[in-house]
Amino acid sequence: xxxxxxxxxxxxxxxxxxxxxxxxxxxxxxxxxxxxxxxxxxxxxxxxxxxxxxxxxxxxxxxxxxxxxxxxxxxxxxxxxxxxxxxxxxxxxxxxxxxxxxxxxxxxxxxxxxxxxxxxxxxxxxxxxxxxxxxxxxxxxxxxxxxxxxxxxxxxxxxxxxxxxxxxxxxxxxxxxxxxxxxxxxxxxxxxxxxxxxxxxxxxxxxxxxxxxxxxxxxxxxxxxxxxxxxxxxxxxxxxxxxxxxxxxxxxxxxxxxxxxxxxxxxxxxxxxxxxxxxxxxxxxxxxxxxxxxxxxxxxxxxxxxxxxxxxxxxxxxxxxxxxxxxxxxxxxxxxxxxxxxxxxxxxxxxxxxxxxxxxxxxxxxxxx
Numbered sequence: 372x373x374x375x376x377x378x379x380x381x382x383x384x385x386x387x388x389x390x391x392x393x394x395x396x397x398x399x400x401x402x403x404x405x406x407x408x409x410x411x412x413x414x415x416x417x418x419x420x421x422x423x424x425x426x427x428x429x430x431x432x433x434x435x436x437x438x439x440x441x442x443x444x445x446x447x448x449x450x451x452x453x454x455x456x457x458x459x460x461x462x463x464x465x466x467x468x469x470x471x472x473x474x475x476x477x478x479x480x481x482x483x484x485x486x487x488x489x490x491x492x493x494x495x496x497x498x499x500x501x502x503x504x505x506x507x508x509x510x511x512x513x514x515x516x517x518x519x520x521x522x523x524x525x526x527x528x529x530x531x532x533x534x535x536x537x538x539x540x541x542x543x544x545x546x547x548x549x550x551x552x553x554x555x556x557x558x559x560x561x562x563x564x565x566x567x568x569x570x571x572x573x574x575x576x577x578x579x580x581x582x583x584x585x586x587x588x589x590x591x592x593x594x595x596x597x598x599x600x601x602x603x604x605x606x607x608x609x610x611x612x613x614x615x616x617x618x619x620x621x622x623x624x625x626x627x628x629x630x631x632x633x634x635x636x637x638x639x640x641x642x643x644x645x646x647x648x649x650x651x652x653x654x655x656x657x658x659x660x661x662x663x664x665x666x667x668x669x670x671x672x673x674x675x676x677x678x679x680x681x682x683x684x685x686x687x688x689x690x691x692x693x694x695x696x697x698x699x700x701x702x703x704x705x706x707x708x709x710x711x712x713x714x715x716x717x718x719x720x721x722x723x724x725x726x727x728x729x730x731x732x733x734x735x736x737x738x739x740x
Contacts, residue, residue, distance in 0.1 A: 441628070453528075465686060481630055532595055533679060537646065539646060540673075542669050543668045597632045598632070600697075628681065683703065
């Protein structure tokens with residue numbers, strides 16, 4: 372097994388007021404801590420409320436004041452754009468382990484995050500959660516269960532997300548299905564003779580349905596990263612968005628920050644698909660009956676607002692038989708998601724054992740018979 376290697380590509384740094392060494396954000400606190408002298412520098416907590424931005428107005432504006440520049444390098448293989456410490460001379464992509472072309476690092480303008488969830492758990496706790504997860508995997512290779520992935524292989528990353536609010540109204544047409552039962556006769560054979568019996572059979576009576584449903588959506592999450600498998604990203608939910616704090620670069624110190632790859636308009640398209648799933652559930656409840664068929668849905672979205680936020684995860688990866696497997700830990704809750712390898716040897720042995728049990732059962736059944 373070949374371990375995944377990656378130098379620490381960090382966001383902006385802050386100097387310790389006591390010794391001048393680099394400060395890093397201490398997960399679960401409100402301070403920057405110096406690893407050299409232990410001095411702590413408190414992060415000011417503003418009393419300003421987190422602002423919801425108007426979606427339509429922002430799409431029409433250019434050069435919005437809510438923008439910032441980030442020094443990033445883009446991975447030529449997976450396309451992820453992550454912050455890069457200018458002092459580094461070599462680095463690898465934290466998502467796919469591809470060597471980065473440092474000379475291509477540049478400043479990019481992006482919508483400034485309005486808020487973030489700071490890291491709550493430390494790297495040791497995240498590693499412990501990963502170990503628990505790995506031990507529960509069926510048919511995993513021993514290399515994974517032994518978990519030679521140390522804490523130095525885990526990297527803390529702030530992932531970009533959009534959140535959307537919208538007031539929706541949806542008109543629909545469909546069909547309502549109500550069950551009813553009839554009694555029917557049928558022929559069967561009993562003791563070699565043909566007899567007539569009856570049975571109850573369920574039928575469905577369909578009728579036309581139409582109507583209108585409304586729903587106010589709040590903080591619908593749309594991941595703005597393409598660097599990780601979508602199904603694993605959304606499986607990291609839920610996030611405690613009620614604990615978002617106003618954006619402050621001090622929280623980024625010591626961690627990697629990914630620039631969003633999915634732009635605002637595309638992010639809203641993703642959010643609309645998520646909303647549509649909820650709206651269709653509302654429509655089925657509104658139609659009622661035992662079954663429902665939805666024919667058409669027309670939804671209007673009003674008062675659309677959004678936020679650009681950063682959410683914290685720990686990421687690690689390793690190569691097994693030349694394939695890269697990645698693991699993610701929600702740095703707020705400890706939820707673990709990831710790609711996992713399977714052991715062909717263990718699966719083969721399990722199949723052989725199952726066949727042996729079946730053969731034994733058949734043998735003794737025939738012997739008794």
